[in-house]
Amino acid sequence: MNETQMNEKKANMDQFIELDVKKLKHIEAERKRLLKFALQSVPDIHFMRCPRCSCRLEEKTIDQISIVICAQCKGLWIHSESLKKVLGLSGDKADNFLKHATK
Numbered sequence: 001m002n003e004t005q006m007n008e009k010k011a012n013m014d015q016f017i018e019l020d021v022k023k024l025k026h027i028e029a030e031r032k033r034l035l036k037f038a039l040q041s042v043p044d045i046h047f048m049r050c051p052r053c054s055c056r057l058e059e060k061t062i063d064q065i066s067i068v069i070c071a072q073c074k075g076l077w078i079h080s081e082s083l084k085k086v087l088g089l090s091g092d093k094a095d096n097f098l099k100h101a102t103k
């Protein structure tokens with residue numbers, strides 16, 4: 001292989017490397033775009049839905065008691081430990097809890 005052929009081969013290799021770099025940059029940009037889209041979609045995919053009306057459920061914390069409530073039909077889900085706290089609330093505090101839970 002003479003010098004001209006060597007230079008030509010090196011130029012071809014440089015061109016291939018440049019193409020590969022462009023492809024890698026394109027792949028990386030596409031990967032970032034898809035990751036961003038996937039992360040934006042996660043809340044919708046994994047968001048809990050009301051078993052009664054299929055609306056999205058919202059998590060609320062009222063007086064350090066966590067509940068999950070449907071904004072549409074006001075269906076309420078509560079963990080047993082939180083239920084014990086609710087049952088321990090006295091008159092006004094119980095009324096206040098229900099008022100804030102369902103508004």
Ligand SMILES: [Zn+2]
Nearest residue numbers: 050053070073
């Ligand atoms: Zn509902």
